[in-house]
Amino acid sequence: MDSVILQARGLTRHFGGLRAVDGVDFDLKAGEIHALIGPNGAGKTTFVSLLSGRIPVQSGSIALGGEDITALPAHARVRKGIAYTFQITSVYPRLSVYDNVALAVPPEAGELRPAVMAALSRVGLADRAEQIAGTLSYGHQRLLELGMGLALRPRVLILDEPTQGLASGEVAGFAALVRSLVPETTVLLIEHNMELVMDLAQRITVLNFGQVLATGTPAEIRANRAVQAAYLGDDDAAA
Amino acid sequence: MKAKDTKIWIAHLAVLAALGVLLAVLPAYHATNLARILTLAVFATGYNLAFGYTGLLSLGHALFFAAGVYGAALPVTYWGLSPLPAIALGCLAGGGLATLVGLLALRTAGVSFMIVTLMFAQAGYLTLLYFGQITGGDEGLVMPDATALIPGLSPDTARAVIAFTLFAIALLVSLIVIRSRLGRVMVAMRENEERSRMLGYNPFTVKLSALVLSGLFAGAAGAGYALLFGYAGASFATIQYSILPMLYVLMGGAGTTLGPLLGTAAMFYLVDGAARITTATLLVVGVALVLLILFAPKGILGTLRERGARWIP
Amino acid sequence: MSFGPFLLLAVMESLVTAATLALTAVGLSLVFGTMRVVNVAHGEFFMLGAVLAWFVTVSVGGPEWVGFVAALALAPLGVAAVATLADRVVLKRLNYEPEATIVATIGLLYILQQAALTFYGPEARPVEPPFNFRIQFPWFGYSGYKLFVIFAAVAVLLAVWWGLTRSKAGLIMRATQVDRDTARAFGINVDRVYAGVFALGAALAAIAAVLIVPIQQAHYLMGGEPLLLAFITVIVGGLGSLRGTVIAALVIGLSDGLIAFFYSPTLAKILATLLVALVLVFRPQGLFGAKA
Secondary structure, three states, X not given: OOOEEEEEEEEEEEEOOEEEEEEEEEEEEOOOEEEEEOOOOOOHHHHHHHHHOOOOOOEEEEEEXXXXXXXXXXXXXXXXXXXXXXXXXXXXXXXXHHHHHHHHOOHHHOOHHHHHHXXXXXXXXXXXXXXXXXXXXXXXXXXXXXXXXXXXXXXXXXXXXXXXXXOHHHHHHHHHHHHHHOOOOEEEEEOOOHHHHHHHOOEEEEEEOOEEEEEEOXXXXXXXXXXXXXXXXXXXXXX | OHHHHHHHHHHHHHHHHHHHHHHHHOOHHHHXXXXXXXXXXXXXXXXXXXXHHOOOOOOOHHHHHHHHHHHHHHHHHHHOOOHHHHHHHHHHHHXXXXXXXXXXXXXXXXXXXXXXXXXXXHHHHHHHHHOHHHHOOOOOEEOOXXXXXXXXXXXXXXXXXXXXHHHHHHHHHHHHHHOXXXXXXXXXXXXXXXXXXXXXXXXXXXXXXXXHXXXXXXXXXXXXXXXXXXXXXXXXXXXXXXXXXXHHHXXXXXXXXXXXXXXXHHXXXXXXXXXXXXXXXXXXXXXXXXXXXXHOOOHHHHHHHHOOOOXXX | OOXXXXXHXXXXXXXXHHHHHHHHHHHHHHHHHHHOOOOOOHHHHHHHHHHHHHHHXXXXXXXXXXXXXXXXXXXXXXXXXXXXXXXXXXXXXXXXXXXXXXXXXXXHHHHHHHHHHHHOOOOOEOOOOOOOOXXXXXXXXXXXXHHHHHHHHHHHHHHHHHXXXXXHHHHHHHHHHHOHHHHHHOOXXXXXXXXXXXXXXXXXXXXXXXXXXXXXXXXXXXXXXXXXXXXXXXXXXOOOOHHHHHHHHHHHXXXXXXXXHHOOHHHHHHHHXXXXXXXXXXXXXXXXXXXX
């Protein structure tokens, strides 16, 4: 077990004088739910943007299943199996729910309709297939976003703050859904809801000022002094 | 789904059949007008693939149209090529230039894309002027008329047959494209490019494909226009010929298959009607543009679709 | 005439082009910089300035300089009024959405062109220069009026620059340019700023036109050329950068004039348009603009 599916070494991205991501080494093990946490501005979103290719790296390397993908553009990485769901919901508001998911189904997936409906059933939107996406409630748009991620049939699914703005009842359903994805899919999750993180994640990486502060199981992270210091020194400690 | 597909195909074939009947029964003057409209509608249908479906607002399509005009006219005039292969050449010339322009211009987006395409078209126009001894420049070249288009047919009939065939191919190809995977991805690029990129689609290749297709249509239309009406001139590369297809598409409904035809016909008769009462035909074009963008940016068919006729493709 | 004086003459002719180009282009650049509107009708504002100048000089009568001074005052005002109207009736309703405003200003271009054709006619008409004296160089005589055009353009540009950097109106404009919503939150009347900027941009084109009509004649199709050159200038200078625009106007005015003087003007224009396209593709911040 424990084979590494996604590996980053010395990943660096500076914006002017700001070291958003500064020499990060990171291993994502196949089949795990791995959470990425850290105070606001710690570089979490920049880091996953480097992994998904939305932002080009300045130095360092990224490998997916042993293959170097550092130079690949974002769309090619998606085809290799890295899916990214947006922090701010980004669906096609003027297209139907069905068409949104249909666009995500890879060309080689065979019959389109069963693939779309399977993804929609998984996120519980099958009965809304013909609705225009822009008219869905916010919670349903987040589910659609996830459904599009699933339809891509990714090896690694990156979820950027998926529960932001969801009601507490919706969060529980969401957690169950994410748990059902592994081990076929590996999940990398950015999340502020600590309760959810401790409950869902098998391993946690803490970023602070663009660097890795600690990596470990939820219990290890909870006991880590440096992590406590970073969080207590930040308004986020309570959150 | 299947029933809906059949309905759409029947609707389009019915439009084509009606056009065919009109061409056959209308008196010569009106049939020639209709041939002109159909040829320009090929241009607009191609423009619609880029602008209406993919969201690429080009101000340089005159270049692809003129490439078609001269791609057909030069071999016919200087080497005596027969008209039908000349149309194919013109079509390829339009697509070829669209590929070149796209490779460069698609590195930009939005307003920059509009200006870059405008500049390339302007450079093309000036180049036609620069080689005025060959191209005829602003005065143009007068070519043997449609009499020689199809042996055995009268010029009017030949014109009608060619215009109809070009338009029928353009409409059906456009319908097939927009109902294909490529077509759906084109719309996805228009609606949300970043999302589409993160679904694994290369924005550059998708937009380039749309632009090249659009260029092929423009080239075919230019070639047809030159041959059917026996004239090629540098004026076909002026900005006005980039504005016209945009106007037709805006009028008929961007992102609808039949909108370009409807818009072309509506503008043609609007300008034609205005020309009977006033010489101020430019005013009609200007006012139509301003009113459309202000009050009906979705055009005729786009507004109908919004008001409930959701099946309009 | 030997090469040296010939070159001097070419440079002086080019400076006239550069001076009026700088005025026109700064107008276009102000509008783009503040409102993010690409005004395709800018060349028609130029044409309108020239045509109005002709109407004013013809109806004023008296010595040439009286008519010219009246034209210099009234034509830009008239053009500014048309621009304000266009802003209020069309651009504002489109919420200054960049692509829609381009389509709308293309429509405006046709409307203005047609209006000029209908009311002014297809003829090209000259406007008398306000004074006629020639400066005698050892090799050739040169029109004193052309030198005046250069100085007048420089004076107007300095006034604009002073207004933008030193006056309160300039400050408000720059604040709006940075962020229109924040400006609105600080109580700035953004609608008025936009209307004002659009009018000012159009007036600058009109001033350039009034200055140029005694040299070139007024004609309803004269707007295309300055529009194209102004576009080139603004893009090469860096979209929205005024200093870059002025430098670019100088470079382009000189090179366009010089190349045209020695070679074919068509070839010069082909190269210039291709240059613009390539600058936008590979160096969108302009040749003289700082990186955004």
